[in-house]
Amino acid sequence: MQQDKHPDYHPVVFRDRSAGYAFLTRSTATSEQTIEWDDGETYPVVDVEISSESHPFYTGKARTVDSEGRVARFERRYGGS
Template identity: 45%
Template sequence: MKDGIHPNYRDVCFVDLSNGFKFVTRSCAPTKESIKMEDGRELPLFKLETTSESHPFYTGQQKSVDTLGGRVEKFRNKFAQFSKK
């Protein structure tokens, strides 16, 4: 491989700012901060607003807005008198 053309691919600690959840994965994400892990390693730190630990879709707290079913029933009620029998 040529030197100087590849991104800096290394272990990075990602932290969810909403609940403090941390996970380590390999990434090229640019960082300016670092964090000391429990095992003694010092890793680059990348802060995230939301992750699978805090996103409503993945936590099961997402509220379903069922507007389609209401529209269909409204249409059927409105035009029921015009239906062929």
Template identity: 45%
Template sequence: MRDNIHPNYRTVAFHDTRVDQYFLIGSTVETNKTVVRDGVEYPYMSLDVSSASHSFYTGEQRIHDGEGRVAQFKRRFKLSSK
């Protein structure tokens, strides 16, 4: 196996900023930021969405009304459908 061709695999602290939850996961992601968790310094990567905040996993899915975009346009401008 050749030297210096593989990415650096290490434990990284991923932070879901929406719900302020941290995940310690092995990763090859490159980052210059660090964070101290439980007395250990880890590379830090912030996330906008994770399984802790995504509506599919939390059960907070929104139900959309049945009216589509075309129907909304026709209703707004009172156009009859043919």
């Protein structure tokens, strides 16, 4: 097996500033900024614009663009029963 083929895989904190949410995971992402986590260790922190805590799909705040259903529109157009 070849050595030094894969990038460095280490613990990283991803922080969603808009939701005030952060989580620790393993990643190849790097950052100059660090943060002290709950366990007392210091980890690199990567700020993200959106995460599962602030994404409309996961929070249930997604807007419905088509308020009239496709079936109802078809029945109105073509005279369904």
